[in-house]
Amino acid sequence: MFYNNLIYEIKFLIRSNWLLVVLLSITLLFAYSTFNGKSNVSKRVNDIADVKKEYYKKDSLMLATLIKIEKGEKINIPYWQLPSEPMTVGRKHPRLAIMQPETLSFLATGQSDMYTHFKSPTVYGNNFALDYSEMVNPVQLLFGNFDLAFVIIYIIPLLIIVFTFNVLSKEKELGTLRLLGAQPISIISWLVQKMAIRYLVFTTSTLLILCSTILLISSNAYSNFGNLLGLLLLIAGYIFFWFVIAFIVNIKINDSSKNALSLIGFWLMIVMVLPATINQIGSSLYPTPSRLKMINQIRLIKKENEEKQNDIMSEYLRTHPELSNGSTTEKLGFWHNYFASEKIMEEKTKPLLAEYDLQLKKQQNLISTFKYISPAILMQQSLNNIAGTSEKHYNDYKKQVFEFSNTWRDYLVPMLFKNQKFKVNDYNKLPHFTYKNRINNNAWINLLAMFTISITTLALLTFNILKNKSLPINEL
Amino acid sequence: MKNIIFKELKELTRDGRFKIAMGILLILLVIATITGINQYQKNNQQYLKSIETEREVWETQGEKNPHSAAHYGTYAFKPKFALSLFDNGVTKYTGNSIFLEAHNRHEASFSEASDQTSLARFGTLSVNFVLIYLFPLIIILIGYNAYTKEVEFQTLTLLKSQGVHPIKLALGKWISTFIPIFILTAIIFLTIGTVLSRLENLAFFSWSSLCTIFASYSSYYLIVTTITVLISMWSKSSGMSLVSSLSLWILFSFITPKIATNFANKNYPYPSKSEFNARIAEDRKNGIDGHNPWNKAAKKLEKETLKKYGVDSIHQLPFNYAGYRMQMGEEHEAKIYEKHYTILNEIAKNQNDTYKKLSFLSPFLPIRFLSMDIANTSDMLHWKFTKAAEKYRIEKQLFLNNDIKNNSKLGERGYKMNASQFKKLPKFSFTPPTLSQILKENTQNMLFLTLWFIVPFLSLLITSKKI
Numbered sequence: 001m002f003y004n005n006l007i008y009e010i011k012f013l014i015r016s017n018w019l020l021v022v023l024l025s026i027t028l029l030f031a032y033s034t035f036n037g038k039s040n041v042s043k044r045v046n047d048i049a050d051v052k053k054e055y056y057k058k059d060s061l062m063l064a065t066l067i068k069i070e071k072g073e074k075i076n077i078p079y080w081q082l083p084s085e086p087m088t089v090g091r092k093h094p095r096l097a098i099m100q101p102e103t104l105s106f107l108a109t110g111q112s113d114m115y116t117h118f119k120s121p122t123v124y125g126n127n128f129a130l131d132y133s134e135m136v137n138p139v140q141l142l143f144g145n146f147d148l149a150f151v152i153i154y155i156i157p158l159l160i161i162v163f164t165f166n167v168l169s170k171e172k173e174l175g176t177l178r179l180l181g182a183q184p185i186s187i188i189s190w191l192v193q194k195m196a197i198r199y200l201v202f203t204t205s206t207l208l209i210l211c212s213t214i215l216l217i218s219s220n221a222y223s224n225f226g227n228l229l230g231l232l233l234l235i236a237g238y239i240f241f242w243f244v245i246a247f248i249v250n251i252k253i254n255d256s257s258k259n260a261l262s263l264i265g266f267w268l269m270i271v272m273v274l275p276a277t278i279n280q281i282g283s284s285l286y287p288t289p290s291r292l293k294m295i296n297q298i299r300l301i302k303k304e305n306e307e308k309q310n311d312i313m314s315e316y317l318r319t320h321p322e323l324s325n326g327s328t329t330e331k332l333g334f335w336h337n338y339f340a341s342e343k344i345m346e347e348k349t350k351p352l353l354a355e356y357d358l359q360l361k362k363q364q365n366l367i368s369t370f371k372y373i374s375p376a377i378l379m380q381q382s383l384n385n386i387a388g389t390s391e392k393h394y395n396d397y398k399k400q401v402f403e404f405s406n407t408w409r410d411y412l413v414p415m416l417f418k419n420q421k422f423k424v425n426d427y428n429k430l431p432h433f434t435y436k437n438r439i440n441n442n443a444w445i446n447l448l449a450m451f452t453i454s455i456t457t458l459a460l461l462t463f464n465i466l467k468n469k470s471l472p473i474n475e476l
Numbered sequence: 477m478k479n480i481i482f483k484e485l486k487e488l489t490r491d492g493r494f495k496i497a498m499g500i501l502l503i504l505l506v507i508a509t510i511t512g513i514n515q516y517q518k519n520n521q522q523y524l525k526s527i528e529t530e531r532e533v534w535e536t537q538g539e540k541n542p543h544s545a546a547h548y549g550t551y552a553f554k555p556k557f558a559l560s561l562f563d564n565g566v567t568k569y570t571g572n573s574i575f576l577e578a579h580n581r582h583e584a585s586f587s588e589a590s591d592q593t594s595l596a597r598f599g600t601l602s603v604n605f606v607l608i609y610l611f612p613l614i615i616i617l618i619g620y621n622a623y624t625k626e627v628e629f630q631t632l633t634l635l636k637s638q639g640v641h642p643i644k645l646a647l648g649k650w651i652s653t654f655i656p657i658f659i660l661t662a663i664i665f666l667t668i669g670t671v672l673s674r675l676e677n678l679a680f681f682s683w684s685s686l687c688t689i690f691a692s693y694s695s696y697y698l699i700v701t702t703i704t705v706l707i708s709m710w711s712k713s714s715g716m717s718l719v720s721s722l723s724l725w726i727l728f729s730f731i732t733p734k735i736a737t738n739f740a741n742k743n744y745p746y747p748s749k750s751e752f753n754a755r756i757a758e759d760r761k762n763g764i765d766g767h768n769p770w771n772k773a774a775k776k777l778e779k780e781t782l783k784k785y786g787v788d789s790i791h792q793l794p795f796n797y798a799g800y801r802m803q804m805g806e807e808h809e810a811k812i813y814e815k816h817y818t819i820l821n822e823i824a825k826n827q828n829d830t831y832k833k834l835s836f837l838s839p840f841l842p843i844r845f846l847s848m849d850i851a852n853t854s855d856m857l858h859w860k861f862t863k864a865a866e867k868y869r870i871e872k873q874l875f876l877n878n879d880i881k882n883n884s885k886l887g888e889r890g891y892k893m894n895a896s897q898f899k900k901l902p903k904f905s906f907t908p909p910t911l912s913q914i915l916k917e918n919t920q921n922m923l924f925l926t927l928w929f930i931v932p933f934l935s936l937l938i939t940s941k942k943i
Binding site for chain 1: 493497504507508511514515518519522523525526529530533536537548551553565566569570571572573583585586587588589590591592593594595596597598599600601602605609610613617621714715718719722726730731733734735736737738740741742745746747748749750751752754820823824827828831855858
């Protein structure tokens with residue numbers, strides 16, 4: 001019977017226009033969104049290239065000046081700008097801390113449109129509180145990007161609805177359901193087989209189209225086969241969830257128009273209403289700590305500690321450390337005092353900021369646990385993780401930059417206090433930043449969660465059927 | 477026509493799906509309103525407290541060098557506008573405070589979105605979310621089978637044989653689809669207005685703005701109603717009508733805005749922050765630097781000043797030249813910032829124009845922009861706020877530099893301004909544009925909404941005669 005069903009279904013799908021329309025739509029949507037995602041990544045790469053170009057230009061100028069200094073040639077720049085001074089290198093020639101895109105970054109914009117991907121922590125200043133926001137029109141953030149994640153999370157379920165909403169009800173409306181009932185197979189088994197065949201056809205076609213699109217537009221994504229495989233399986237899991245929902249609606253309602261309406265209702269709930277409601281209720285119950293309050297607290301700390309700082313060094317020089325006196329003894333004293341005065345502020349504000357970050361992290365983790373309520377949220381977080389554009393990635397990038405700022409300071413400050421000059425030879429020994437993606441993408445756990453949600457939903461239905469023993473499909 | 481309207485409305489009240497949908501919507505609206513009011517009050521209280529604390533910090537600095545005070549700086553806080561409770565617009569993405577200090581113009585910092593998880597990108601359940609995304613769906617639910625059900629139940633011929641005028645039939649169906657949503661919207665706006673007007677310390681609430689938003693949303697619903705009934709006229713079955721209407725809703729509300737984002741970004745890209753800062757630094761390099769008396773521009777200024785006052789040395793000037801040079805440096809830097817921010821503002825305007833031009837593909841875009849603008853939560857309002865903050869920063873610098881110029885001596889490093897002087901700096905205040913100004917700036921949006929109504933409505937009338 002399964003073989004007959006399979007042959008019939010394949011023949012039907014080939015002759016029906018629906019499959020063609022669905023596949024054509026998927027192809028166009030995937031191509032356009034992948035192209036957009038790729039363009040966004042290219043802009044990011046170009047911005048990085050531009051900033052790198054500027055950085056190398058500045059470095060070559062610094063090197064040229066250093067060579068002149070070492071040759072004893074006369075240099076026409078103020079003493080506080082001389083690159084032979086370790087503090088000048090630390091302040092005026094910081095290293096670039098770049099966050100390069102991942103091979104699958106084109107997949108989901110995630111939080112990448114809000115943050116910068118390069119930072120230059122200097123030898124002094126508040127490196128623990130750097131601003132990582134990027135210049136962007138907020139309207140763009142409000143509407144979001146047309147990327148692959150959008151197509152997969154929002155549009156694919158709608159295409160599944162179009163593809164499955166009337167599998168059973170159509171038979172009823174055409175009057176062939178009674179004929180089916182006369183066959184040596186139960187209606188539910190027949191529907192399971194039919195939905196399974198459609199699931200295989202839909203999933204295989206979708207994944208094949210996706211693989212071809214990626215191959216054409218961003219072939220280097222294949223270099224990260226593990227992530228790509230995780231992505232494909234996650235999509236298969238998400239499609240499976242929507243087929244389960246369609247199966248349930250087909251059995252429980254069995255009227256084409258009502259089926260379509262109910263499925264759209266489910267789509268609305270899962271993709272729009274639940275995430276928005278969870279976000280709103282979550283933010284109300286577990287609010288992010290107020291930034292305005294934090295500003296007030298920092299300002300008060302600053303005010304309270306100003307006197308202590310002033311005892312060590314006048315505020316005028318603290319805000320303009322480059323204007324310190326050029327003579328060696330005074331300079332050493334100056335920087336000793338400078339770091340001591342800055343340390344007072346750092347010691348007071350750092351715990352406050354650390355506490356704030358901890359509170360924020362707790363709140364974010366709490367909100368993240370809600371992802372299991374809606375497969376759309378689960379899918380969005382999974383795609384962001386695979387693309388390397390989740391908030392966790394950016395939080396970790398900030399952490400890595402801060403760690404590097406300490407390395408940078410620890411390399412140059414001892415040179416200052418040993419009264420060493422920065423030389424051409426030291427240039428190659430300067431520490432460099434390399435971003436490491438240390439976030440586990442949890443693709444397999446999320447995949448397991450996706451199938452668990454789908455199977456639980458299916459099990460609940462089965463339980464319901466066994467309990468009620470009455471289904472619309474029995475009303476033949 | 478009256479009979480048609482009554483018949484349709486009676487049918488609707490008997491429809492279980494409509495009742496369930498309305499029930500869910502009302503629950504969502506209640507959640508959105510309660511949590512919204514709660515958040516608004518909390519944020520507004522924090523805003524008021526922050527202003528007070530910051531001013532106190534500024535006024536009680538004690539004796540201090542004015543330039544040190546300029547670097548110590550102060551903050552400008554963006555008010556929490558009353559109608560943000562209704563439509564939060566882009567507020568979540570812009571940041572609410574700007575640090576104002578010497579030499580540098582800062583961006584608004586700490587946007588709410590950067591502190592939230594990516595879940596926030598799905599949107600927030602607000603009153604506006606329900607009204608702009610979900611209410612059109614209710615209209616579709618009511619109207620998708622307005623005509624197709626007559627065809628499916630074969631009652632259309634019956635209606636015609638009774639001599640019902642086709643236009644009256646069309647208008648009857650059209651009005652009965654619109655009335656429930658109109659009444660519900662009116663109740664919601666009245667409730668919100670009443671709740672808002674009873675809240676304490678409300679910033680810039682006006683009934684006229686709320687009524688204008690109500691009128692805008694009503695016109696948007698008229699457009700959706702007209703298109704839904706028109707599609708029902710054109711469709712052969714209720715299923716097809718429903719699928720077509722829903723597809724249009726998705727195209728209007730999701731696909732077009734996102735495509736517009738990609739178009740805007742491609743045609744008018746924003747510079748990266750680093751590139752933007754590098755351009756400013758390049759321009760600043762050759763200009764007057766208040767701390768650097770040796771560069772060319774500073775030397776030129778010195779020469780010009782000496783000539784203007786007819787003296788040979790800066791020591792002979794009737795004021796402290798260091799304070800004067802500092803102020804000239806500030807003015808020069810402010811001009812550079814203004815130049816680059818004007819360019820950035822132009823890019824933002826061009827990007828927003830791209831959205832507005834694509835309004836011919838979706839009536840969602842003009843209503844979205846109009847709603848944000850009236851609620852004072854748009855990016856244009858944020859631009860106005862940043863400009864006001866910058867104007868205040870410049871005035872603050874002038875106040876402090878004038879003190880150095882007039883009260884200290886050249887080379888007097890230990891000079892301190894009297895503690896009481898800090899109180900004399902005027903407070904920062906920001907007043908949003910008036911409703912008429914906002915409407916004037918939104919003429920294009922209103923024009924698009926009118927066109928989106930007229931064209932489908934005329935089609936509805938013409939098609940009704942052909943059925």
